Amino acid sequence: MKTSLLISTYNSKSYLKAVLNSIRMQTVFPDEIIIADDGSSDGTAEMLINLKDTFPVPLIHVYQEDNGFRLSRIRNLAVKAASGDFIIMIDGDMFLTQNFIHSHIKNAEKGVLTQGARVKMKKELSFRVKDGYEFPNLFSWGIKGLRYRKHAINSPLLARIFTSTRNDIKNIRGCNLAFWKQDYESINGFDNDFGGWGREDSDFAQRLVNNGIKIKHVRCGCIGYHIWHTGNSQENLDINHELLLDTIKNKKVRCNNGIDQV
Numbered sequence: 155m156k157t158s159l160l161i162s163t164y165n166s167k168s169y170l171k172a173v174l175n176s177i178r179m180q181t182v183f184p185d186e187i188i189i190a191d192d193g194s195s196d197g198t199a200e201m202l203i204n205l206k207d208t209f210p211v212p213l214i215h216v217y218q219e220d221n222g223f224r225l226s227r228i229r230n231l232a233v234k235a236a237s238g239d240f241i242i243m244i245d246g247d248m249f250l251t252q253n254f255i256h257s258h259i260k261n262a263e264k265g266v267l268t269q270g271a272r273v274k275m276k277k278e279l280s281f282r283v284k285d286g287y288e289f290p291n292l293f294s295w296g297i298k299g300l301r302y303r304k305h306a307i308n309s310p311l312l313a314r315i316f317t318s319t320r321n322d323i324k325n326i327r328g329c330n331l332a333f334w335k336q337d338y339e340s341i342n343g344f345d346n347d348f349g350g351w352g353r354e355d356s357d358f359a360q361r362l363v364n365n366g367i368k369i370k371h372v373r374c375g376c377i378g379y380h381i382w383h384t385g386n387s388q389e390n391l392d393i394n395h396e397l398l399l400d401t402i403k404n405k406k407v408r409c410n411n412g413i414d415q416v
Contacts, residue, residue, distance in 0.1 A: 157259060158238030158335075159184035162225060163246030164192040167201055169381055170246045172284045178210060179289075182256040184242065186212045190232035193220025223386065226344035226354045230413040233338055241338065245329040248272070248378035249283050249290060251308055257375040258332045260310075266319065267337070267362050267369045270330035270376030271305045274298040280382035290379045309374045316373035321363055325371065328355030330378045333362070341365055342412030345397065350390025353398045357409075360398065365407045 159177070163170045170189070177187065187209075191198060194217075202215050216232045218224065233241060242258050244250070251257075254270075261268050275283065279296025282288040290297075292306040341361040348354035359369060400406070 155240050155259070155262065156238040157184045157240045157242060157255065158186050158188055158236035159255065160188045160190055160229065160232050160236065160241055160243045161246050162190040162192065162229060162232075162243075163194060163198060165194045165196045165198070166246050166383070167194070167196045167198045168284060169383070170198060171201060172249055172286070172381065173244070173246055174205065174209070175286065176250040179252050180250070180255050181253050182259065183211050184255050185238055186214060186236070188232045188236050189213065189215045190228045191215060191217045192224055192228045193218060195220065223350045224346070226348045227346045227416055230343045230346065230416045233335065233343060234413055234416065236335065239335050240332065241335055242332040243328065244378060247381040247383060248329055249381055251377045251379075253308070254376060254378065257310075257313070257372070257377075261317070261370060261372050261376060262332065263370065264334065265337075265367055267359060267367050268332040268376065269326060269369060269371045270332070270378060271372060272327055272330055273306045273377060273379045274302045275379055275382055277382045283379065284381050306377060307374045308377055313372060313375035317370060317375070318373075319368050319370045321368050323356050323359040323363060323369065326356050326359045326369070328358070329380065330376065331355070332376075337362060337365070337367055339413060342408045342414055344412060345409035346411040346415060347397060347409070348394050350394065351386040351388055352391040353394040357398045357401050360401050361407050361409065364401075364405050
C-alpha cells in the first residue's frame with residue numbers, strides 16, 4: 155500500500171510550516187505529501203522549495219490560481235497528482251500526533267472511509283504550537299472543553315474498543331479523512347460545483363455511502379490538533395446545502411463536475 159498525505163492550504167504559510175514540522179516527527183512517514191494550494195500568494199511556494207531538499211519524503215506542490223474558495227477543485231487536482239492508492243487528507247491547520255500516519259494505516263480497510271479525530275485548541279495554545287514552543291497532548295492547557303479533551307486520548311487499545319463503523323455522514327469532517335483513491339475516482343471525487351465554505355465534505359461522504367462505502371469513526375487514534383484561526387465566510391452555505399440535499403434526495407453517486415473535469 156502506497157500512502158499519499160494531502161494537505162489543503164490557502165495563504166497560511168506559518169500554519170502549514172507547523173503542520174509539516176509535525177510530519178517530520180511521525181513514527182511512520184507517508185510515501186509522499188501533496189500540498190493542495192488554493193492560490194496562495196504569501197510565499198508558500200518559496201517555503202516549500204526551501205524545504206524540499208531536507209524533507210524526509212517528497213513534497214509535491216499542486217497550485218491553482220486564486221479565484222475564490224475552490225477547495226473541492228484543488229483537492230481533485232491534488233488527488234489526480236497523487237501516486238498513492240491510499241489517501242490521507244487533512245487541512246493545513248492540523249498539527250498531527252506522532253503516530254498519526256501509522257494510526258491511519260492501521261485503520262485502513264477496503265470499502266471504508268476513515269474519519270479521524272479533531273482536537274480544537276484555544277488561541278493561546280494554538281499559537282504556542284504553531285510557533286514551535288509546545289507539542290500538544292491530552293494534558294495541554296488550552297484544549298477547548300471536555301469534549302475535545304476526550305478526543306485527545308491516544309491509545310491503540312482504546313481505539314479498538316471505541317471505534318465504530320456506520321453508513322451515515324453524521325460528524326463528517328474533511329480536515330481529517332482517509333480513503334482509497336479507487337473509491338474516490340468511482341464517485342468522480344469532490345464536486346467542483348461547491349464554491350465557498352461548507353457541505354463539500356458531507357456531499358463527498360454521502361456519495362461514497364450511496365456507493366456502498368462505510369464510514370469508520372476512529373476514537374483514541376488518528377488524532378489531529380486544530381490550530382485556531384478566524385473562520386471562513388459562510389455566504390455560500392445555503393447554496394451548498396441545497397446541493398447536498400439534492401445528493402441525499404436523489405441518492406447520487408457520481409457528480410457531474412469532479413476530478414474528471416479538472
